[in-house]
Every structure is written in structure tokens, then in C-alpha cells.
Amino acid sequence: MLNVYALCGGLIDLDRSGFFCDVAPGTRMTVPVICFLIAHPRGNVLVDTGVHRQALTDPVGRLGEGRASRFRLRSKPSDEVVSQLALLDLAPDDIRYVVNSHFHFDHCGGNEFFPRSTFLVQRPEMDAARQVLAGAQMRYSPSPIDFDLPLDYQLIDGEHDVFGDGQVVLLPTYGHTPGHQSVRVRSGKGTDFVLTADACYTRETMDRDVLPNTLWDPAEMSRSLARLREYRDRQGATVVYGHDAAQWQELRRAPAPL
Numbered sequence: 237m238l239n240v241y242a243l244c245g246g247l248i249d250l251d252r253s254g255f256f257c258d259v260a261p262g263t264r265m266t267v268p269v270i271c272f273l274i275a276h277p278r279g280n281v282l283v284d285t286g287v288h289r290q291a292l293t294d295p296v297g298r299l300g301e302g303r304a305s306r307f308r309l310r311s312k313p314s315d316e317v318v319s320q321l322a323l324l325d326l327a328p329d330d331i332r333y334v335v336n337s338h339f340h341f342d343h344c345g346g347n348e349f350f351p352r353s354t355f356l357v358q359r360p361e362m363d364a365a366r367q368v369l370a371g372a373q374m375r376y377s378p379s380p381i382d383f384d385l386p387l388d389y390q391l392i393d394g395e396h397d398v399f400g401d402g403q404v405v406l407l408p409t410y411g412h413t414p415g416h417q418s419v420r421v422r423s424g425k426g427t428d429f430v431l432t433a434d435a436c437y438t439r440e441t442m443d444r445d446v447l448p449n450t451l452w453d454p455a456e457m458s459r460s461l462a463r464l465r466e467y468r469d470r471q472g473a474t475v476v477y478g479h480d481a482a483q484w485q486e487l488r489r490a491p492a493p494l
């Protein structure tokens with residue numbers, strides 16, 4: 237039986253207008269950063285690595301002034317990926333694959349702690365991130381301090397069945413960033429979980445079909461969001477949204493499985 241666990245990779249206080257393009261600035265909210273551990277018989281898969289623990293003690297040093305002023309960390313010291321894995325009696329070396337949904341700071345902050353894992357990243361995400369490093373484009377803002385490390389990155393083109401058995405499938409959901417991906421997990425008895433990451437911040441994003449202001453490609457993101465909605469509304473999948481505070485309150489978290 238395959239189990240999925242929700243891990244707290246940080247808590248961030250931000251302005252609601254950052255999530256919804258039709259909301260005026262001025263209202264703050266605190267949202268979770270979620271990582272997942274998928275315990276597959278042939279290896280553990282970690283989905284995203286959250287915010288780096290240094291961001292709590294030295295936000296400007298870790299995130300830079302711009303991000304540190306827009307996003308305030310509300311995490312406890314244990315709200316970071318290595319401490320969360322310990323709740324499951326796992327250490328970084330127990331992780332076979334790390335999936336990065338994308339290279340924003342709150343999704344790849346803990347990458348450095350997994351030097352023995354294979355990272356699965358969509359090729360357009362890595363291509364765009366490398367262009368940023370080369371100064372060839374500035375519209376996308378990945379977090380080089382977090383991803384630009386000597387790690388074993390394996391580049392994926394589109395949909396990818398991690399173990400070849402249909403249980404853990406990476407879904408290209410481009411648009412939020414050039415190569416964003418989500419994950420579908422089939423956990424026993426026909427229960428499907430779709431872990432959207434930032435292809436869909438919250439339930440409200442999906443229900444109102446409202447995009448954020450800051451994104452890579454609105455048309456592409458809209459199409460990705462529509463595909464995720466189909467999983468929820470036509471195929472009966474349980475969707476776990478990227479940063480939904482209300483859903484997080486109800487979600488079973490590690491060490492309990494989802």
C-alpha cells in the first residue's frame with residue numbers, strides 16, 4: 237500500500253492580492269508551504285523541499301530584500317523539510333527521488349539537504365532557470381541559491397510515470413512558471429490525490445477560475461488549471477492545493493498519512 241504524507245515546509249504571511257489578480261492589496265493572510273512524502277515500495281519520493289531553514293533566522297540573507305519584505309515567515313523551527321521527515325523516522329538519505337514542482341524559493345529551499353537523491357524537474361523549468369543564471373531573461377525569478385547546486389537533476393519532458401506502474405505520475409502544469417509540474421498519486425483502493433503545487437494556490441483559485449498577477453503565461457496556466465479541475469470534478473480525485481490555509485487546517489499531516 238502506498239501512503240502519502242503532508243509535511244509543513246514553512247508558513248508564510250503575504251498579501252492576498254498576490255494570490256488573486258482581482259483582489260485589492262491590503263489584506264494579509266498566512267498560508268502553508270506544503271511538501272509531501274510518498275512512500276512507494278520501490279523508494280521514497282519527496283515532493284518539494286519547502287523554505288530553507290535559514291530564512292527564519294536571516295530572511296534578508298536567504299531570500300533577498302525584495303522577497304523578505306513581501307513574505308514574512310511565520311514558521312516554527314521544525315516547519316522545515318528535514319525535521320518533518322524525522323516525524324516519519326526518515327533522513328535525507330532515505331529519499332530516492334525529489335520532485336521540484338518549480339524553482340521558486342518556497343518549493344526548492346531544502347534541495348541542498350538531498351545530495352544523494354535524484355531530482356525530477358521538467359526540462360522547460362531548468363532551461364528557463366539556466367537562462368536566468370546566464371542573464372538571458374529576467375521575467376522568471378527562480379531562486380538560484382536554492383536550486384543552483386551540484387545535485388543530480390534528471391530532466392523530464394511532460395507527463396512522467398516515476399515507477400512505471402501508474403502510482404506516481406508527474407503532470408506538466410506549465411504556466412505559473414515555464415515548466416511547473418504537479419503530481420498525481422494513486423494510493424490503494426482507487427483513491428487519487430492530485431498535488432497541484434502552485435498550478436492552483438487554493439480552492440478559491442479553482443472555483444472562481446482566478447489567476448494570480450505574477451505568473452509566466454496566463455493562457456497556459458489557465459489550461460493547466462482546467463486540467464486539474466477535471467481531475468477533481470470529473471474523476472473524483474482529492475486535490476491538495478498549493479497554499480490553501482483552510483484546507484491545511486483540515487488536512488491530516490505527518491506522521492499520519494493523508
Ligand SMILES: [Zn+2]
Nearest residue numbers: 340342343434
Ligand atoms: Zn509556492
